[in-house]
Amino acid sequence: MWLYEKKLEYPVRVGKKDLKMAKYILTQFGGPNGELSAAIRYLSQRYSMPTGRAKGVLTDIGTEELAHWEMIATMVYKLTKGATPEEIRRADLGSYYAIWDKGIFPSDSNGVPWISAYINTMGDPIADLHEDMAAEQKARATYENLINLTDDVDLQDGLKFLREREVVHFQRFGETLDHLQGYMDGKKFF
């Protein structure tokens, strides 16, 4: 069961309308290293974890990623608010608008739809945790690219928050990997 909280995890502010930036940020909504990939990855992998800790970490981080997915959509929503078709065309977003209007479609910055092939559920806890740690680093790098693409300090504030969360998740997954390795070594010898 999941509960929806009618609030964002962290305030999303935007200094000005910026259609190009909305397009770039869209990749964290439905791109390979985005928040949807993260949530689906962790929430799918948890079923084959052997310990309560690993199940808990994947459940909790997967749930937090859904909150980040909502923050990303909020950024796109606010960056495109009030945009006219003419402005959309000038920002080179005409091809997106032709298909999706101002709907927020889970795709990358180039409009490529989200696919589950971005993630894996190996059923092998060690392989899955390694993927998760790599995924957090890829998401961190993507946020750094996005921060470099804008000088809007309000927008940067939200992006920096999300970048920081990837660092914390990486840390927690690393501890979970150590714990799983210990658990599996113990099983082998007893």
Add this chain to the structure above:
Amino acid sequence: MDQPGLKLLREVQELEFALIELNLYLDTHPDDEAALSTFNKLSARYAEARRAYEEQVGPLVNYGHSGPAREPWRWVEEPWPWEIEY
């Protein structure tokens, strides 16, 4: 959302953030008593902040988790989270 509502919302967000951090930390350090005691202290303050926000603005959680509903049904009131200007 008006200024008093926003201020209450920020308090809820700040406390919840600390609890998310502690929760993830406790997931991998379940025997850390100091972290657990901070978690419990903050969770009491969090409940208080949520009550104050919900009193002023409306329910944070649906399906009955925010307690008895007032008339009229407030869950569907705007703004929704992505529409709030901070």
